[in-house]
Amino acid sequence: MPNIPIQSLLTKLGIKALNESVCTGNQWITSIGSENREIKSPVDGNVIASISFATTTEYERVTKVAQSAFDYWKNVPAPKRGEVVRQIGNKLRENKEDLGRLVSYEMGKSLQEGWGEVQEMIDICDFAVGLSRQLYGLTIASERPNHSMQEQWHPLGIVGIISSFNFPVAVWSWNAMIAAVCGDVCIWKPSEKTPLSAIAVHQLIKSVIASNNLPEGVFSLVIGDAKIGEKMAKDHRIQLISATGSTQMGKRVGQLVGARLGRCILELGGNNSLIISEDANLDNALKAAVFGAVGTAGQRCTTTRRLIIQDSVYDKFTSKLVKIYEQLNIGNPLDQKNHMGPLIDKIAVKKYSMAIMDAENEGGRVLFGGKVLEGEGFESGTYVLPTLIEANNHFRIVQEETFAPITYLLKYSRIEEAIAMQNDVRQGLSSAIFTNNIQEAHIFLSAKGSDCGIANVNIGTSGAEIGGAFGGEKETGGGRESGSDSWKAYMRRQTNTINYGKDMPLAQGIKFDV
Numbered sequence: 001m002p003n004i005p006i007q008s009l010l011t012k013l014g015i016k017a018l019n020e021s022v023c024t025g026n027q028w029i030t031s032i033g034s035e036n037r038e039i040k041s042p043v044d045g046n047v048i049a050s051i052s053f054a055t056t057t058e059y060e061r062v063t064k065v066a067q068s069a070f071d072y073w074k075n076v077p078a079p080k081r082g083e084v085v086r087q088i089g090n091k092l093r094e095n096k097e098d099l100g101r102l103v104s105y106e107m108g109k110s111l112q113e114g115w116g117e118v119q120e121m122i123d124i125c126d127f128a129v130g131l132s133r134q135l136y137g138l139t140i141a142s143e144r145p146n147h148s149m150q151e152q153w154h155p156l157g158i159v160g161i162i163s164s165f166n167f168p169v170a171v172w173s174w175n176a177m178i179a180a181v182c183g184d185v186c187i188w189k190p191s192e193k194t195p196l197s198a199i200a201v202h203q204l205i206k207s208v209i210a211s212n213n214l215p216e217g218v219f220s221l222v223i224g225d226a227k228i229g230e231k232m233a234k235d236h237r238i239q240l241i242s243a244t245g246s247t248q249m250g251k252r253v254g255q256l257v258g259a260r261l262g263r264c265i266l267e268l269g270g271n272n273s274l275i276i277s278e279d280a281n282l283d284n285a286l287k288a289a290v291f292g293a294v295g296t297a298g299q300r301c302t303t304t305r306r307l308i309i310q311d312s313v314y315d316k317f318t319s320k321l322v323k324i325y326e327q328l329n330i331g332n333p334l335d336q337k338n339h340m341g342p343l344i345d346k347i348a349v350k351k352y353s354m355a356i357m358d359a360e361n362e363g364g365r366v367l368f369g370g371k372v373l374e375g376e377g378f379e380s381g382t383y384v385l386p387t388l389i390e391a392n393n394h395f396r397i398v399q400e401e402t403f404a405p406i407t408y409l410l411k412y413s414r415i416e417e418a419i420a421m422q423n424d425v426r427q428g429l430s431s432a433i434f435t436n437n438i439q440e441a442h443i444f445l446s447a448k449g450s451d452c453g454i455a456n457v458n459i460g461t462s463g464a465e466i467g468g469a470f471g472g473e474k475e476t477g478g479g480r481e482s483g484s485d486s487w488k489a490y491m492r493r494q495t496n497t498i499n500y501g502k503d504m505p506l507a508q509g510i511k512f513d514v
């Protein structure tokens, strides 16, 4: 097993003193009277570091600094803001290897996926740089003579980013890089399970902030727990909250932000399915199904949780799938021969075991897996076997998102039936179909097809590119982040009507003479 020289990695990434829980860009604020917590790696159970968590006093300081930074940043021309983002992208390029390794060790995803996550950050920087010259508004035909109308997009304010452990750094960049070119400043509360990767990111961008003479507060970090998250959600000084995590967490955040009529982008749970038609290229479908199910040990919001397989190919497909599962290597994610690493912690392992028990109690049949791994290399108690269960879509447990590598196998005979099953869950994030039948593919993408925010043909449910809008419907929360025109949620829209004539006609033909 490769031992990770964690201390030298932390030093390389500039992580030294850890009694500071808050960063406003260049400056770290020492936490006074706050509690210290141990951060353990799910890879080997070792304590990586003991770090301080912010108190509400420190949160207050950060918010004030962010408010004054916004007054500066909103006046910087957007392409100049893009230039700062370009430099951040380059910093990430230079440090992709080390940052990816830390993500992998702190979170437990495979090294390849750790690097992939940093690549996703680099990609969104590139996207945001281009966007900084394309924050286009519309011109609109006025109904009045000698009048023109236009729409402008202005900076919004402070964006609060609450991110989850499964993508410790990429989700920040989806939000923060777009927010930055839009003229917003951001305050990031990363998951309390993966704060070190967030600290590393802030250490990396420090030199960019300094060399561009940016004030403190354009990019801030608050290491905290749910208490800080609640504070952010209630804080009227934060114009937009972008939260990623469970549906349960999102409902709470949505209520708190809604109560003050603030804005929210919610990216919550998924219950993603892959439909495998008899007309599919089954070899490709197998590869996509396995990556979708076991990638990040089933802890992506886009993980393939349900395989909906046509009855005529069901036996053939499932027996091949079980054979692949038998050959998967599970172990230290930093060892590149391993396909799957650990779950984030023992609580997640417990949920995995309980979900399997529930599925069996409801009549499900385990075709593979269902075990927590023990023995050499698995001392941390966080490794499990990826699991395949024959089930029924209406089982209570199938209707839920369990953040673990458990995949339910479901059977269908007609495409309409498969789509109905795919849509018959409360979540609506990602979906996919494997078919070479053009009619089926188009039905799946049509209004009577998938009801999800993401619908793919002949690729899996996970691994979305940053260029598209990312997010989903129903209990997934309805928010969109990352590419396409998601930037609009980070800006304030203003409609302008300009009269360049000599008269003052009213709209709707109203007469009002004075």
Ligand code: UN1
Residues within 6 Å of the ligand: 120, 166, 167, 244, 299, 300, 301, 302, 461, 462, 463, 464, 465
């Ligand atoms: C998440 O799991 O919260 O599409 C995000 C994907 C990744 C992002 C997942 N690009 O799987």
